[in-house]
Amino acid sequence: MPKHPEPADPALRRLRALADLDAAALAVLEAAIARSRCLAPHQEILAERERIAGATLLLEGWAIRTRMLPDGRRQILNILLPGDLIGHCHQDAPVASSTVLTLTRARVCPAPDRLVPPTLEQAYRMSVALDEAHDLRQITRLGRMTAHERMLDLFLELYDRLALAGLAQHGSFAMAATQEVLADLLGLTAVHVNRVIQQMRRLGEIDWSRGRLELHDLAAQRDLLGWQPVYVSARWPRRD
Amino acid sequence: MPKHPEPADPALRRLRALADLDAAALAVLEAAIARSRCLAPHQEILAERERIAGATLLLEGWAIRTRMLPDGRRQILNILLPGDLIGHCHQDAPVASSTVLTLTRARVCPAPDRLVPPTLEQAYRMSVALDEAHDLRQITRLGRMTAHERMLDLFLELYDRLALAGLAQHGSFAMAATQEVLADLLGLTAVHVNRVIQQMRRLGEIDWSRGRLELHDLAAQRDLLGWQPVYVSARWPRRD
DNA sequence: CGCCCTTTTGACGAGCTTCAATTCTGGTGG
DNA sequence: CCACCAGAATTGAAGCTCGTCAAAAGGGCG
Numbered sequence: 129m130p131k132h133p134e135p136a137d138p139a140l141r142r143l144r145a146l147a148d149l150d151a152a153a154l155a156v157l158e159a160a161i162a163r164s165r166c167l168a169p170h171q172e173i174l175a176e177r178e179r180i181a182g183a184t185l186l187l188e189g190w191a192i193r194t195r196m197l198p199d200g201r202r203q204i205l206n207i208l209l210p211g212d213l214i215g216h217c218h219q220d221a222p223v224a225s226s227t228v229l230t231l232t233r234a235r236v237c238p239a240p241d242r243l244v245p246p247t248l249e250q251a252y253r254m255s256v257a258l259d260e261a262h263d264l265r266q267i268t269r270l271g272r273m274t275a276h277e278r279m280l281d282l283f284l285e286l287y288d289r290l291a292l293a294g295l296a297q298h299g300s301f302a303m304a305a306t307q308e309v310l311a312d313l314l315g316l317t318a319v320h321v322n323r324v325i326q327q328m329r330r331l332g333e334i335d336w337s338r339g340r341l342e343l344h345d346l347a348a349q350r351d352l353l354g355w356q357p358v359y360v361s362a363r364w365p366r367r368d
Numbered sequence: 369m370p371k372h373p374e375p376a377d378p379a380l381r382r383l384r385a386l387a388d389l390d391a392a393a394l395a396v397l398e399a400a401i402a403r404s405r406c407l408a409p410h411q412e413i414l415a416e417r418e419r420i421a422g423a424t425l426l427l428e429g430w431a432i433r434t435r436m437l438p439d440g441r442r443q444i445l446n447i448l449l450p451g452d453l454i455g456h457c458h459q460d461a462p463v464a465s466s467t468v469l470t471l472t473r474a475r476v477c478p479a480p481d482r483l484v485p486p487t488l489e490q491a492y493r494m495s496v497a498l499d500e501a502h503d504l505r506q507i508t509r510l511g512r513m514t515a516h517e518r519m520l521d522l523f524l525e526l527y528d529r530l531a532l533a534g535l536a537q538h539g540s541f542a543m544a545a546t547q548e549v550l551a552d553l554l555g556l557t558a559v560h561v562n563r564v565i566q567q568m569r570r571l572g573e574i575d576w577s578r579g580r581l582e583l584h585d586l587a588a589q590r591d592l593l594g595w596q597p598v599y600v601s602a603r604w605p606r607r608d
Numbered sequence: 609c610g611c612c613c614t615t616t617t618g619a620c621g622a623g624c625t626t627c628a629a630t631t632c633t634g635g636t637g638g
Numbered sequence: 639c640c641a642c643c644a645g646a647a648t649t650g651a652a653g654c655t656c657g658t659c660a661a662a663a664g665g666g667c668g
Contacts, residue, residue: 177599179602193504195504195508197508197512197513197594198594199594201512203507203508203511203512204511205504205507205508206507217497217600218493218497219490219493219494219496219497219600219601219604220493220494220601220603220604221601221602221603221604222497222600222601222602223599223601223602225497225500225501225504225598225599225600226504250459250460253458253460254459254460256458257457257458257462257465260457260465260500260503261465263500263504263507264433264435264445264465264466264503266507267443267445267446267503267506267507268435268437268443270507270510270511270555271443271444271510271552271553271554271555272437272441272443272552272555273437274655275655275656306613306614306615307614307615308613308614308615312511313511314511315510315512316656316657317656317657318614318615319615319616319617319656319657319658319659320655320657322614322615322616322617323616323617323656325615338665354437354438354439358465359417359463359465360457360459360462360463360465361459361460361461361462361463362419362461362462362463363460363461364459364460364461514623515623515624546645546646546647547646547647556624556625557625557626558647559624559625559626559627559648559649560623560624560625562646562648562649563624563648563649565647566648578633578634
């Protein structure tokens with residue numbers, strides 16, 4: 129077993145991008161990763177209104193935070209990607225305010241939570257701050273963007289977040305969400321999502337086939353939207 | 369000057385509802401409140417993309433977290449009420465991910481942030497957890513509810529939150545938001561907000577005049593919507 | 609190869625927006 | 639005390655975005 133897990137592990141890569149992890153941090157992470165388990169698609173990681181035992185680290189695969197209305201309508205609150213923390217919170221006797229489900233096959237492990245080395249704690253805090261920023265972005269998408277804008281904005285967000293974990297490059301990444309998932313995420317219907325995607329294809333904005341999404345001319349799309357990268361800390365992204 | 373500030377102060381009342389504040393906590397709060405300042409309407413408390421100096425406690429009046437799109441569209445992310453924390457976060461070199469503006473005349477003070485007594489820290493954590501839950505509620509409103517449902521759901525949320533601070537009772541509270549503000553909050557136009565409100569009046573769901581909003585038959589509205597109170601901790605709301 | 613999930617297509621309708629006026633309201637100064 | 643003003647609320651007509659319903663075509667996996 130490699131001691132500095134190979135170039136590879138996306139989750140580790142993301143956390144290292146968030147803070148300058150030291151040996152102690154890497155050690156506890158490796159220990160946690162050693163206790164990882166595999167989950168099938170559509171498996172529950174956290175259930176709304178139930179106690180949260182401890183935080184979970186998503187190592188591989190995609191997951192969603194979701195909420196149901198009494199009549200069956202579903203809103204997907206956000207998407208969770210490798211390296212994201214699930215159920216990290218600090219109030220007493222924490223209870224989940226939403227359900228978390230795997231979208232694909234996934235690997236998770238308990239997030240180290242006792243005697244957390246300071247640099248890892250830093251990564252956690254950064255992660256929490258980014259999560260909140262993404263929530264705000266989601267609110268803006270749903271409240272004030274057209275279907276087409278929402279879709280582009282989401283794709284750009286996913287791209288940037290996946291790139292952090294080394295899972296996206298050259299404007300392209302493995303898209304694990306179905307059009308129906310996008311619909312429930314973006315407040316649309318699957319039918320309309322489909323129509324918008326075809327429009328985007330016609331406009332040459334994207335290619336999406338065989339589970340791979342490609343964004344053409346990232347820069348152009350970004351300033352079409354007035355896209356700004358998430359920015360929650362004057363010391364991040366680090367330039368070193 | 370009263371030592372246990374009179375029954376009154378709404379912000380204090382909210383914090384005391386969140387955690388069982390001890391004498392030490394009340395002391396630092398009073399010290400902070402003594403340094404409060406008054407703000408006119410439409411004053412900036414936090415500016416997007418700028419450093420956050422420290423957390424602020426909203427004592428009186430309403431404020432909004434808001435974000436602008438490049439073409440001028442505005443999305444109000446959420447509403448801030450007396451007792452709410454503004455800019456409370458933990459990452460290094462924190463930068464605001466949204467702008468915070470007063471909606472009405474308001475009073476604020478720096479939130480105690482050094483040597484925070486444990487019970488106050490508990491209240492902070494509870495407050496942060498509730499904020500996040502409200503953000504998720506907002507996402508659900510925008511993504512999967514009709515205009516009418518959004519409005520009702522928002523009114524119920526405001527009612528419950530204001531009641532915590534002692535600012536709402538018997539289904540009624542002082543409504544500081546204009547219809548245009550509601551529109552930017554709920555992802556609608558002011559015109560449509562107006563139409564929905566009139567429908568709600570015709571249906572006998574609400575009365576809204578002279579700045580006072582009254583919700584008729586809270587219970588009925590709640591289960592019409594399948595309303596569930598925010599629930600983020602097994603130990604809250606406390607029954608003692 | 610066959611089944612099921614996902615994507616795609618069409619026709620139609622509803623909800624919400626847009627634009628443009630008009631009326632109302634609360635606060636101000638004479 | 640009332641006239642006045644600016645912001646807020648209200649109204650109407652017309653149109654576009656997106657939803658609904660239903661059915662067909664495609665694609666991946668056992």
